[in-house]
Amino acid sequence: MVAVPTTAPTAEAPRSRGRRQRLTLERVVFFAMFLGLPLLVYVLFVVSPFVQAFYYSLTDWRGVSASQDFIGLKNYATLFADDNFRRALWHNAVLMVVLPLITITLAYALAVLVTIGGDSRGEVKGIRGASVYRVISFFPYVIPAVVIGILFAFIYAPGGGLLNGLLGLVGIDSQIAWLGDPRVAMAAIVVAVVWNMVGFYMVLFVAAIKAVPSEVIEAARLDGAGRLRLSVQVVLPMIRENISTALVYMGIMALDMFVFVNVMTPNGGTSKSTEVVSRYLYETAFQKSNFGLASAMGVVMALFTMIMAAIVLLSSRRRER
């Protein structure tokens, strides 16, 4: 799910009125229902699993409740001694850098072409047919990730796949099994994810660029800024908040990747070339029943996520000053 919170909530409460604060029976029932019910669901199905996961990560639990012993940080020691886990974590770390970079750059470039690609005289104009490009680019975002995984597994199929077929059309007789070859499998998955997400961020950036006051862009033009300088040095800083939010969300996605990896390379790829933590966690928990160890993986990833988000958000905030 993609949530794009760009604005922090304002802290101050609506002006309280004496009349409103009176406790009547109706108000008690009202609060119990309106606040109690949602919070009950939230605490039961979201908060408590998260809290329990931290505890499980300190036990050797294997699903049979009798054999649940507290073993301190032993799971974490086991994890970091495990080559497969380290490889998975490394893959996630690389993805966390590569995936947002490619996606956001491409999305921003396309958004710029659509919004300020038009006539450079007078009012800032978009390119002709901008909305057609925008609508089409958004298509992949409405397709479920599982389906994209399946679709790209077809595209990458060594025989009869679209990619090798296209290469054949231009005279390259490729027999590469794109997802089976450890050298290219991860890149192939990255391409699928980029294909999935670019349109969404493009649409987001188009809206952000349109919100930039046109006086600013016109002033920069009068000062002789070309389109490249305009988009990199004028517009980009003005939509920094959107960019950093997008970076965080792509980063979170790169730390997950479960659906894509699980569908395209079911066992983590040839010699674990596409293994990521989320898939390894799933296997550890639900195929090997090692719930304690799996929870420890989840905790490591949660910490990873929070550190990443904090770094991106703090650094973008600091530069603003």
Place this chain on the structure above:
Amino acid sequence: MSAVRTADADAAGRTSASSGSGGAVPVEPRRRRASGGDRVFAAVSHVILALWALVVILPLLWTVFSSFKDSRSILASPFSFPKTWNFDNFARAWTTAGIGRYFLNTVIVVGASLVLVMLLGAMCAYVLARYTFPGRTIIYYALIAGLTFPLFLAVVPLFFILKSMGLQGNYLGLILSYVGFALPFTVFFLYAFFRQLPDEIGEAAQIDGAGDFRTFFQVMLPMAKPGLVSITIFNFLGLWNQFLLPIVLNTDPDKYVLAQGLANMQAQQGYQTDWSAMFASVTITILPVLIVYVIFQRQLQGGVGPSTNK
């Protein structure tokens, strides 16, 4: 998405307004003079954008065409138009492969979750946004924190929580989990909407004798409709996409949702290669949502024609 769309609509309005006022003025000579670099740049832009559009559309077209072919010609000639339009691929996907059942399951689970999460989310956001009480801020931030935790940290304990409650492996457990995990997002955005509504309206409703419930259902909820619609769409896409929760919690093959059923089918492809039914299943999954999106887009834009969108 709502912000995006409304911004689009605004811009469309603005450009049409500006072209109305400034378009008739001697633009012609200026445009001719401006040609050189502009025209080259526009051409290059069009080429790049068209290439990207092609990259997006080609796989989709290929899927749709392949879904009409028989398995052998998919492999032999991947680029030809289907020679005969095999509609029985779809029939096979719908019944034999079980896509019909998965589709129905998905509609039930996503539909129920959507109604529930929008109702509970709106209620919660409304109370948080328009009432003052101790603990309000803490509750708000506790909800928002749920947006940042990775889902796969929660699935192991969640599985056992549902199991102990007898909710594992049935619709209700899955629905409640969907609701729980979609709640932070829903509350976060609806909170902003309810705060924007003017205070006077709530006051007027109270003076007219409406209690808390009536004020919410008959006054506030209708006014937050634009927000509700766009959050519903976002939640729909999110829940329709959901994969990790169902494969962990929804283990009964008869209750599989679409994403699960498709992944399962694909996993078995190695043994029984019915490519055409697979392509047909994928088409069945993609097309409805894509069509709904295109229609919706049109309504908002007033035509996807060559509008000079800024």
